[in-house]
Amino acid sequence: MTFQNPVFIPGPTNMPEAVRQACYMPTIDHRSPIFGKILHPCLDGVRQVLKSDSAHIYIFPSTGTGGWETALTNTLCKGDKVLAARNGMFSHRWIDMCQRHGLDVQVVETPWGKGIPTDTYQEILKADKSHTIKVVLATHNETATGVKSDIAAVRAALDAAGHPALLFVDGVSSIASMDFRFDEWGVDVAVTGSQKGFMLPAGLAIVGFSDKAVAAAATADLARTFFDIRDMQKGYDANAFPYTPPVGLMNGLKLSLDMLLDEGIDNVIARHTRIATGVRHAVSAWGLDLCAASPDLYSDTVSAIRTPDGFNATDIVTHAADVYDVAFGVGLGEVAGKVFRIGHLGSLTDVMMLSGIATAEMCMVDLGLDIKLGSGVAAAQEFYRSDHARAKKNAP
Numbered sequence: 001m002t003f004q005n006p007v008f009i010p011g012p013t014n015m016p017e018a019v020r021q022a023c024y025m026p027t028i029d030h031r032s033p034i035f036g037k038i039l040h041p042c043l044d045g046v047r048q049v050l051k052s053d054s055a056h057i058y059i060f061p062s063t064g065t066g067g068w069e070t071a072l073t074n075t076l077c078k079g080d081k082v083l084a085a086r087n088g089m090f091s092h093r094w095i096d097m098c099q100r101h102g103l104d105v106q107v108v109e110t111p112w113g114k115g116i117p118t119d120t121y122q123e124i125l126k127a128d129k130s131h132t133i134k135v136v137l138a139t140h141n142e143t144a145t146g147v148k149s150d151i152a153a154v155r156a157a158l159d160a161a162g163h164p165a166l167l168f169v170d171g172v173s174s175i176a177s178m179d180f181r182f183d184e185w186g187v188d189v190a191v192t193g194s195q196k197g198f199m200l201p202a203g204l205a206i207v208g209f210s211d212k213a214v215a216a217a218a219t220a221d222l223a224r225t226f227f228d229i230r231d232m233q234k235g236y237d238a239n240a241f242p243y244t245p246p247v248g249l250m251n252g253l254k255l256s257l258d259m260l261l262d263e264g265i266d267n268v269i270a271r272h273t274r275i276a277t278g279v280r281h282a283v284s285a286w287g288l289d290l291c292a293a294s295p296d297l298y299s300d301t302v303s304a305i306r307t308p309d310g311f312n313a314t315d316i317v318t319h320a321a322d323v324y325d326v327a328f329g330v331g332l333g334e335v336a337g338k339v340f341r342i343g344h345l346g347s348l349t350d351v352m353m354l355s356g357i358a359t360a361e362m363c364m365v366d367l368g369l370d371i372k373l374g375s376g377v378a379a380a381q382e383f384y385r386s387d388h389a390r391a392k393k394n395a396p
């Protein structure tokens with residue numbers, strides 16, 4: 001596969017050249033004051049992306065999976081009860097991690113293509129009079145199905161039940177791309193990673209903790225060493241890590257945050273919505289459906305596109321890589337072979353997205369699907385043109 005073409009997978013995403021160069025830096029003494037000049041802007045910048053005034057930010061050399069483990073091990077005790085919906089591959093994996101840690105998980109089985117059933121959450125929480133549920137898990141954006149869930153509604157369910165459980169949110173494929181409101185939604189732990197909206201290579205687990213979640217670390221008894229937020233905070237207080245930090249990735253994160261905040265996080269969110277809407281216009285023009293069951297569930301970072309019954313959707317991904325040197329995402333778990341995924345997040349523009357839509361279209365025609373060549377591209381073009389015209393007209 002050529003390095004010249006952009007990728008259209010849900011992560012890792014395309015990297016701006018300046019960010020790549022920022023990661024490629026000379027060795028420094030990570031115990032010298034210069035590291036603090038990289039570290040603290042990263043912590044402050046992530047806090048702004050989360051739309052929080054008070055979140056405690058921790059950055060570990062890891063991935064989003066390490067962020068999940070950070071959330072669990074710093075706040076819970078063996079045998080604690082957790083409430084979670086299983087509506088896709090990544091919610092399934094977080095549940096699996098909980099079970100491996102000896103937690104008691106009450107799983108709400110949910111069709112893939114649906115969001116978190118907040119009404120069911122509320123019923124379960126109201127019935128839990130003794131407050132045995134310690135944590136509620138919520139996958140904000142289920143990357144396997146292209147489904148977003150309403151985190152504000154999950155918080156409302158907790159509040160309506162008068163339940164004190166902590167709210168943990170997997171924002172790996174949403175944060176820095178889709179609207180995320182740590183303070184307003186009452187999130188206790190938010191988890192993300194470097195390789196999606198932050199436009200970096202994989203290698204950083206980025207988490208935000210509320211005061212309540214930080215306080216839970218004092219009594220949590222799950223084993224933790226590498227992911228101990230107390231050790232990490234002591235390191236931060238000395239402008240350092242408790243172990244050797246990934247300086248190059250941190251320097252890249254500092255620049256990517258500058259880029260996101262210079263664009264304006266609300267503008268970043270609007271850009272992702274516009275690009276995603278163009279993809280959805282293309283899918284409609286092809287006569288295909290999304291895995292997400294209804295428009296209110298449509299993700300702005302990844303579209304999982306259903307192909308006709310009897311057709312192996314993975315063939316589109318394989319053909320795109322073999323013939324056109326372009327990467328799309330395969331279906332995972334219950335939707336393997338039934339969908340292919342177009343990632344539209346991170347360092348991406350309308351024009352770049354049009355090349356991805358065109359490639360997907362060529363692949364489907366090559367493989368014999370009843371798709372009119374150019375139909376999806378034209379539909380996306382019309383939307384992008386009209387949206388830019390509307391924005392220009394409404395500009396001050």
